[in-house]
Amino acid sequence: MKTQVCIIGGGPSGLMLSQLLHLKGIDTVVLERQSRAYVLGRIRAGVLEHGFAELMREAQCGERMDNEGEIHGGFHISNNGDMKRVDINKYSGGNSVVVYGQTELTRDLYEARDRMNGIVIHNVEDVKLHDLKAEKPHVTYRDGDDIIRIDCDYVIGADGFHGPSRKSIPSDVLKEYEKVYPFGWLGVLSRTKPVSDELIYAKHDRGFALCSLRSQVLSRYYIQVPLSDTVEDWSDDEFWTELRRRLPQEVADKLETGPSIEKSIAPLRSFVAEPMRYGNLFLAGDAAHIVPPTGARGLNSAASDIYYLYHAMLGHYLKGDDSGLEAYSQKALARVWKAQRFSWWMTSMLHTFPDNIEYDRRLQEIEMEYLFSSEAAMSSLAENYVGLPF
Numbered sequence: 444m445k446t447q448v449c450i451i452g453g454g455p456s457g458l459m460l461s462q463l464l465h466l467k468g469i470d471t472v473v474l475e476r477q478s479r480a481y482v483l484g485r486i487r488a489g490v491l492e493h494g495f496a497e498l499m500r501e502a503q504c505g506e507r508m509d510n511e512g513e514i515h516g517g518f519h520i521s522n523n524g525d526m527k528r529v530d531i532n533k534y535s536g537g538n539s540v541v542v543y544g545q546t547e548l549t550r551d552l553y554e555a556r557d558r559m560n561g562i563v564i565h566n567v568e569d570v571k572l573h574d575l576k577a578e579k580p581h582v583t584y585r586d587g588d589d590i591i592r593i594d595c596d597y598v599i600g601a602d603g604f605h606g607p608s609r610k611s612i613p614s615d616v617l618k619e620y621e622k623v624y625p626f627g628w629l630g631v632l633s634r635t636k637p638v639s640d641e642l643i644y645a646k647h648d649r650g651f652a653l654c655s656l657r658s659q660v661l662s663r664y665y666i667q668v669p670l671s672d673t674v675e676d677w678s679d680d681e682f683w684t685e686l687r688r689r690l691p692q693e694v695a696d697k698l699e700t701g702p703s704i705e706k707s708i709a710p711l712r713s714f715v716a717e718p719m720r721y722g723n724l725f726l727a728g729d730a731a732h733i734v735p736p737t738g739a740r741g742l743n744s745a746a747s748d749i750y751y752l753y754h755a756m757l758g759h760y761l762k763g764d765d766s767g768l769e770a771y772s773q774k775a776l777a778r779v780w781k782a783q784r785f786s787w788w789m790t791s792m793l794h795t796f797p798d799n800i801e802y803d804r805r806l807q808e809i810e811m812e813y814l815f816s817s818e819a820a821m822s823s824l825a826e827n828y829v830g831l832p833f
């Protein structure tokens with residue numbers, strides 16, 4: 444098989460790039476290890492920054508997002524029960540975010556790929572990247588007993604944190620930065636009316652909690668839990684009781700509860716791999732960087748990678764200009780690190796850290812006080828939350 448751009452990974456990053464390139468006549472093949480049902484069964488976060496929403500529209504798959512997604516111009520931060528609103532619309536110069544589940548977004552991207560007869564091959568095994576430094580790289584995968592070879596100009600590693608792409612970069616070239624937080628988020632999805640129209644990020648001595656939503660009949664809640672906890676340690680009742688404790692009284696009182704339709708624990712991790720290019724391999728999204736979910740930056744850091752790569756590929760194929768490809772790693776990493784900084788800041792301010800000394804706890808309090816007393820601090824939060832420009 445032959446293609447121009449071989450994309451490894453059929454998550455949001457890989458599908459979005461494939462869709463954008465196809466619309467400009469650039470040929471791609473997407474290789475995905477899992478079945479489509481499996482990919483669409485994964486529950487992921489649900490806040491899209493303005494720039495990502497624009498990219499969905501450019502990819503001609505923004506229709507359902509625009510109809511069903513909710514525009515949010517603010518959210519709330521609660522500090523041990525004392526809740527205040529963050530007006531991101533006002534402090535970001537009129538910007539907002541779209542609340543729309545990443546699972547739905549991935550479904551829209553798959554449907555768009557189907558409409559255009561895009562090639563997405565599922566259930567591929569043993570994906571291997573070859574000759575990345577040569578003029579023409581190739582990728583192989585196993586289908587039953589057959590080894591299939593794909594010749595291409597470029598390989599895109601959009602295969603998430605555990606995929607083979609990043610691991611194909613020699614260890615003396617690749618530098619990895621990692622911070623693992625000493626807690627996770629226990630998340631519950633329930634078919635209940637969301638407790639609040641806008642998200643609530645709740646800092647509490649018992650641990651952080653978040654009230655989010657997917658629609659007016661589907662709620663998503665999280666509580667901070669020790670890394671040693673498992674899903675089995677938490678019955679639905681225990682979850683709701685603990686969530687209530689961490690919310691302001693007036694919110695807890697109106698919390699509608701119900702059976703969980705999904706319950707999982709996600710560890711909190713920050714990770715960056717540099718560089719994001721090796722020869723003709725370009726990394727994008729979770730393959731190159733991970734953020735803790737606190738600042739809702741996960742998908743949004745992937746968005747700028749895709750935007751830069753898309754334009755770099757257009758430069759190469761439509762204008763014979765490789766400057767975008769040359770600049771990719773540096774440009775993408777500059778924005779990635781800013782998203783890391785913001786996610787680290789939100790995470791540090793809002794969580795309970797087991798090893799914090801009294802001094803750290805006072806600083807956390809002051810951080811919050813400063814935020815709500817300074818327009819400059821609010822603007823900094825708002826511009827990062829809606830997404831820094833690409």
Ligand code: APR
Binds near residue numbers: 453455487488727
């Ligand atoms: N071969 C082919 N595909 C693979 C392989 C492999 N060996 N390993 C992993 N994959 C696939 C995964 O099954 C997954 O569908 O790559 C895809 C990567 O998708 P994501 O993990 O969703 O990563 P990405 O597309 O970059 O999306 C980033 O997802 O995890 C969130 O917070 C993150 O919101 C962000 C978004």
Ligand code: PHB
Binds near residue numbers: 490642656736739
């Ligand atoms: C979610 O809805 O899953 C969600 C929202 C905001 C976050 C993280 C997760 O910061």
